[in-house]
Amino acid sequence: MEIAEALSNHDVRTARRYFRAHGRPDLTAIPGDRGLPLMGHSIAALRNVHAFMDRQYARYGEVFQFHAPRADGIFLLGPDANELLFKNEGKFFSNFLAWDLTFANIFDNNVLERDFSGHKRHRKILQSAFRRPSIEGHIEIMDPGIAAGMGKLSAGRKNKMLPFIKRLLLDVNAQVFLGENVEAEADKLNKAFVDMVAATADPFKRRVPFSPYVRGMRGRKVLEDYVFGNIERKRASDGRDLFTELCHLTDEDDGSTFSDQEISDHITFLLFAAHDTSTSALCSVLFAMADNPGWQDRLIAEVDSLDTERLTHDHLDAMHDTALVIQEALRMYPPLTMMPRYTLKEFHYKGHTIPANSACVVSALFTHYMEEYWSNPRTFDPERFSPGRAEDKQHFFQYIPFGGGAHKCLGLHFAQVQGKVFLHHFFKKYRVSKDPGQTFKYNNIPLTFPTNGLPLTVSLR
Numbered sequence: 001m002e003i004a005e006a007l008s009n010h011d012v013r014t015a016r017r018y019f020r021a022h023g024r025p026d027l028t029a030i031p032g033d034r035g036l037p038l039m040g041h042s043i044a045a046l047r048n049v050h051a052f053m054d055r056q057y058a059r060y061g062e063v064f065q066f067h068a069p070r071a072d073g074i075f076l077l078g079p080d081a082n083e084l085l086f087k088n089e090g091k092f093f094s095n096f097l098a099w100d101l102t103f104a105n106i107f108d109n110n111v112l113e114r115d116f117s118g119h120k121r122h123r124k125i126l127q128s129a130f131r132r133p134s135i136e137g138h139i140e141i142m143d144p145g146i147a148a149g150m151g152k153l154s155a156g157r158k159n160k161m162l163p164f165i166k167r168l169l170l171d172v173n174a175q176v177f178l179g180e181n182v183e184a185e186a187d188k189l190n191k192a193f194v195d196m197v198a199a200t201a202d203p204f205k206r207r208v209p210f211s212p213y214v215r216g217m218r219g220r221k222v223l224e225d226y227v228f229g230n231i232e233r234k235r236a237s238d239g240r241d242l243f244t245e246l247c248h249l250t251d252e253d254d255g256s257t258f259s260d261q262e263i264s265d266h267i268t269f270l271l272f273a274a275h276d277t278s279t280s281a282l283c284s285v286l287f288a289m290a291d292n293p294g295w296q297d298r299l300i301a302e303v304d305s306l307d308t309e310r311l312t313h314d315h316l317d318a319m320h321d322t323a324l325v326i327q328e329a330l331r332m333y334p335p336l337t338m339m340p341r342y343t344l345k346e347f348h349y350k351g352h353t354i355p356a357n358s359a360c361v362v363s364a365l366f367t368h369y370m371e372e373y374w375s376n377p378r379t380f381d382p383e384r385f386s387p388g389r390a391e392d393k394q395h396f397f398q399y400i401p402f403g404g405g406a407h408k409c410l411g412l413h414f415a416q417v418q419g420k421v422f423l424h425h426f427f428k429k430y431r432v433s434k435d436p437g438q439t440f441k442y443n444n445i446p447l448t449f450p451t452n453g454l455p456l457t458v459s460l461r
């Protein structure tokens, strides 16, 4: 069977066999160097991937080699490369063969790792769960949960914002995704989920006792058991949580529905896709607000102007300044700094021959700081997204915090809505400040995350 067909059918066994059969690609025709003996570029990239990309770009241009102990690949930088990879018009790229290294067996069969026609079918069905009427239902669940969670901050002193946001989103999303009556099992499910997330970062993913991978696989079983144990009840219910919605979704063309296994695979992946990304985004926004008190005042004024106890989608639509701030935070600190793909055939791009069977990455982080597209890219300036300036509109693929093309983030509106609900309740009650001279300390790999828990002072307004 041809590999593209196997990928379309999500024939995992054939795809993995194909991957194993192809060793490291020959990248000698691609500009660049091999980095350090054995370690390649891994240390430089892990230390500061932004500086690494800037350096290699200055030396070699938009296309260069990358070497690490377990992988070689090609960086393709800039909006044209983003367009090539996201549109994937020549079917050059596979998602499965790139993402399987991360998700292997833990978040199996998710929509991001599906390819071509098989991906299209799953995405088409899932999309209905992210339309406005559904999101209105999600707001109804998350609004009181987030409002209540704000009470857990200690006013008048420093709080580590990262663990606070992480916990709050974990609890709230358990309800939005799995249903209101999840409380009794919330701790067990949250732990299972956290173990699954940790397992994705296990580089070996072998069945070694006590390894993150083994714990993650156990976590998967806990979540699967929960889903299978509740599926019949959910199929008969009219709740507004995502689990219930997934049980009712149908393919508009042939009327088919997701199987129990597909529902389980999709819901666990949605939890994953939503969690660390949104936590990362909210950390960046809160640091930016501590760093830019003028913008914080504007958000507080916007929150006060809404004057409501119960948020609706219409209220959130009116939070224009908050939207600009979120957009700018996602430009400067995109949670997913790089997006990987795997080439299925050789092709030519800007004078380079890109070989088949190689890993390629594009970078939101790099593109978001290109001086050709952004004025003073290192300055926090949300107005750059205002209709009058619209700096982001010069190239369709210059602003890609949510990716683009066929795999563009399905939860984009959900994420913006949740961010606004969080910021509404936060600024209704508090102000946030930082120490003089305090800078934002963060890593960009695997996701943009504060390295010190993000200590910020929270005071009652």
Ligand code: HEM
Pocket (backbone or CB within 6 Å): 111, 112, 113, 123, 270, 273, 274, 275, 277, 278, 281, 334, 335, 336, 339, 340, 400, 401, 402, 403, 404, 406, 407, 408, 409, 410, 411, 412, 414, 415
């Ligand atoms: C600020 C928060 C978020 C950011 C920055 C973000 C970013 C991204 C990016 C960059 C991709 C594309 C990856 C690629 O092409 O390789 C993606 C895909 C995806 N995201 Fe998000 N995401 C966020 C929140 C969410 C939320 C809240 C959900 C679900 C409720 C979600 C669900 C998904 C799904 C299902 C995909 C795969 C879509 C497909 O393959 O068709 N994301 N996200």
